[in-house]
Amino acid sequence: xxxxxxxxxxxxxxxxxxxxxxxxxxxxxxxxxxxxxxxxxxxxxxxxxxxxxxxxxxxxxxxxxxxxxxxxxxxxxxxxxxxxxxxxxxxxxxxxxxxxxxxxxxxxxxxxxxxxxxxxxxxxxxxxxxxxxxxxxxxxxxxxxxxxxxxxxxxxxxxxxxxxxxxxxxxxxxxxxxxxxxxxxxxxxxxxxxxxxxxxxxxxxxxxxxxxxxxxxxxxxxxxxxxxxxxxxxxxxxxxxxxxxxxxxxxxxxxxxxxxxxxxxxxxxxxxxxxxxxxxxxxxxxxxxxxxxxxxxxxxxxxxxxxxxxxxxxxxxxxxxxxxxxxxxxxxxxxxxxxxxxxxxxxxxxxxxxxxxxxxxxxxxxxxxxxxxxxxxxxxxxxxxxxxxxxxxxxxxxxxxxxxxxxxxxxxxxxxxxxxxxxxxxxxxxxxxxxxxxxxxxxxxxxxxxxxxxxxxxxxxxxx
Numbered sequence: 001x002x003x004x005x006x007x008x009x010x011x012x013x014x015x016x017x018x019x020x021x022x023x024x025x026x027x028x029x030x031x032x033x034x035x036x037x038x039x040x041x042x043x044x045x046x047x048x049x050x051x052x053x054x055x056x057x058x059x060x061x062x063x064x065x066x067x068x069x070x071x072x073x074x075x076x077x078x079x080x081x082x083x084x085x086x087x088x089x090x091x092x093x094x095x096x097x098x099x100x101x102x103x104x105x106x107x108x109x110x111x112x113x114x115x116x117x118x119x120x121x122x123x124x125x126x127x128x129x130x131x132x133x134x135x136x137x138x139x140x141x142x143x144x145x146x147x148x149x150x151x152x153x154x155x156x157x158x159x160x161x162x163x164x165x166x167x168x169x170x171x172x173x174x175x176x177x178x179x180x181x182x183x184x185x186x187x188x189x190x191x192x193x194x195x196x197x198x199x200x201x202x203x204x205x206x207x208x209x210x211x212x213x214x215x216x217x218x219x220x221x222x223x224x225x226x227x228x229x230x231x232x233x234x235x236x237x238x239x240x241x242x243x244x245x246x247x248x249x250x251x252x253x254x255x256x257x258x259x260x261x262x263x264x265x266x267x268x269x270x271x272x273x274x275x276x277x278x279x280x281x282x283x284x285x286x287x288x289x290x291x292x293x294x295x296x297x298x299x300x301x302x303x304x305x306x307x308x309x310x311x312x313x314x315x316x317x318x319x320x321x322x323x324x325x326x327x328x329x330x331x332x333x334x335x336x337x338x339x340x341x342x343x344x345x346x347x348x349x350x351x352x353x354x355x356x357x358x359x360x361x362x363x364x365x366x367x368x369x370x371x372x373x374x375x376x377x378x379x380x381x382x383x384x385x386x387x388x389x390x391x392x393x394x395x396x397x398x399x400x401x402x403x404x405x406x407x408x409x410x411x412x413x414x415x416x417x418x419x420x421x422x423x424x425x426x427x428x429x430x431x432x433x434x435x436x437x438x439x440x441x442x443x444x445x446x447x448x449x450x451x452x453x454x455x456x457x458x459x460x461x462x463x464x
Contacts, residue, residue: 042124044275046142049150052270056153059263060087060160065256066319067164068457070247070312070364074447075168076457082163082172086179090156093184098155099148101188105133108199110189117148136197140273150273154214155183155191157267161218164364166225169232169444172452174437181427182221190217190416204405205412208283208391209271211327211377212412217420219371223360224425228432231361233444242356245363250311257315261291264322268329279390283329287322290329290341294321297345305349312365313349319369320348324377328384330391336384344373378413382406 035043064083068076097115104114113119113133121132123144130138137147159179166175191213193200207213237243247253269283298317302310324344325337332340351368360367382405385396395401431437438444443451450456 041275042141045140045273046124046146048275048280049140049142049146049270049273052266053146053150053153055263055266056150056157056270057087059153059157059260059267060084062256062259062263063157063160063164065252065259066315067167067256067364069249069252069254069256070164071167072245072447073248073458074449074456076248076449077453077455078172078448079163079167080457081453082167082175083160085176086159086163087156089176089179090159090183091152093180094152094155094188095148096184098184098188099151101185102151102191103134103136103147103196105135106192108193108202110192110198111196117144123147136192136195142273147273150270154210154267155187157210158187158214158218158221159183161215161366161370162222162225164366165219165222165362166229167363168448169438170225170229171436171439172448174431174435177431177435178221178225178424178427182424186221186420186423186427187217190419193416194412200408200412200415203411204394204408206331206381206385206391206393206405206409207327207378207412208330208381209268209326211323211374212416214374215323215326215370216374216378216413217416219367219374220417220420221424222362222366223371224421225428226360226362226367228425228428229438231359232363233441235361236359240359247312253312253315257318261318261322264291264326267322268326272330276390279330282334282390285334286329286332286337287325289334290325290337290344291318291321293338293341294318294324294345294348297342298349299345301346301349305353313352316352316365316369317345317348320344320373323370323373324380326374327377328381331381331385331389331393332396333384333386333389336380336386340377340380340384344376347372347376375413375417378409379406382409 060083064080067083068079071079095116099117100114101111104111104119106112119133121134121144122130124141125131126138126141134144140147159182162182163175192198194205194207194213232245234243235245264287265284268287269280272279294317295314298320299309299314302313321341321344324340328340348368351372352365355362355367381396383396383398385393385401385405386399387393387395394405397403397406428437439448439451
């Protein structure tokens, strides 16, 4: 035993010798240089873009919860399944053609290359140093695939909006086919006009994070789907009066609302696509304040109009405020963001009521949130924009900038709305003729979980 300990001590004595040998070898080498400031900036910008993209991706869960909660339990699995698969479909369509149409070099109408994210590209080089086919994104110094992923989660959001509009009566396969058309072509073409250096961008139209590019486009496509599809059975009585169809879970609506609120801190601040502290802080502040003011104004107005506080109006008010501030978040002052949110909350309540009176059956209020307030937020840029805000640019009408900025916003709203509605209405109509669009009356009454999915969210024998 003593002999073994003696030999062990001899081996321990070798440790300092070995350490000294390694350290000498290390000192003999030429010291490696650390990353340059430019490299560090690329790393920080890329980290910021990817983290915020992950937040926006998580919004799919929020949309699924809100839509499912606002609809009947017999359709819950179908709604959740649509919100799950829609991102995969969006990713496929955007990878194949959508990203190229939206951001690759081409003309003022659409990109003409960049399919499968192909073509020359030396990202993260910026500005004049950039060489490649995605010149419209040369203003951000992150790798090309980071640019793609960030834009992909936005495209998926537009498709998810449509899901709520056509809930509780559409064939699963028909919605899947439409998603490919919307993301691959319609969304990407109008996106090119604004974010891809197209004709609207050239005339001064501004939409920082997507009130029009994402939300209004989703709303227009959803409106077209509702008109082709028709209202749910039992929504309107024989005398034309509205018959409320209540959602099954306010707990899901609550959870989904907060997930979306959180996700918007990726949606808007992330659109800087750079780790710029001042811009990020300003945009986070305008985003949050607009949401809070919309929550308050929608709650109070619904209380006055309906005689009691309506929680669904409160949540849709929050989403309305977030949608409305999405376009102007970097262009307006903090005070202006409060006004924009306040008005958004006031708009959303009567909008929900009016769509019902017009027999436009929107189960989750998506048109009132995304279409109406997408338009309002886009107009707000032309009204409240300030040259002193981080986004810069011309002042809006109310800040002494004249009518030019507001005029550009109006033209953009009309052009994108007309193109999207006509194209998607045609797409829905063709899908209806070829594949069928609406489930049978029997299947609708029984529930799409049974007829379309063969799986109920809340089976009666689950606790047996």
